[in-house]
Amino acid sequence: MSEDNQSRNAAAGQKQRAQMEKDSVATHHELSGQGLTKRNEEFMFQLGKQLDAQGAKPEKKTQAVEETLTALIEGQKTGTTAKQLFGTPTAYATEIVKGPVHRGPREQSSYKLLALDNGLMFFNIFAFMFGLMSLFSPKSMAADQTGTSGITAIILVAVSGGLLFAWVTKVLSPAKKGEEKKPVWYKILSVVAALIAWVAIYFAASLMPTVINPILPGIAYVVLAVLGFLADMYVRRRFNIVGGAFAGGQTQQSKK
Structure with missing residues (x-):
């Protein structure tokens, strides 16, 4: 130049x-x-x-x-x-x-999506916990000691927990415009009732015989927990799930 x-x-x-x-x-x-x-x-x-x-x-x-x-x-x-x-x-x-x-908080997801999200998370937690127990403390997973570690019991507890706590989430959520605000005593009783029902289901599941409630190898539980976590991540992203027992005070942003 x-x-x-x-x-x-x-x-x-x-x-x-x-x-x-x-x-x-x-x-x-x-x-x-x-x-x-x-x-x-x-x-x-x-x-x-x-x-x-x-x-x-x-x-x-x-x-x-x-x-x-x-x-x-x-x-x-x-x-x-x-x-x-x-x-x-x-x-x-x-x-x-x-x-x-x-800029405001997104509307909470439907009951069905919350139940699915909660159920998957409960399944992942129990499967991972029992998987680790089986790998590091095999005696604690003996069939004659507990039936709650059986795969059928885990699924039953996860499904019931998902349904119950999705309902609790809806009860505890702020009332929408035009809806009647639920009293505090009703919210407290709802949480207590859900917990009692879930504990009852948990103990009932422990009574199921091994023939319909088999206990899987520890590594199988861990693998199922990982797959369940990946599935839950996909579901939450696919359907943009807001709320749930494990979401805390989530307030995500969304386009109008």
């Missing part, structure tokens, strides 16, 4: 930087007259840059900027920051360009 070309490129680059700085000053000056705090002003400035970088259409950008500006001014009255309202400028710009994302 010749020196003349290098000089022209350098001059063009310097001119472009100067124009960008000029535009930046003009934008900040325009925002400063809107009554924004310095942080919110910077948020709006960065949002505009990100919208341009992500190829937002002019009319969409104008609408988004106006709506965001109004929300920020209202938020300032209660001390709500731009980050609390919209997250980062980059993430918010992506939502504007590619579509909004629901």
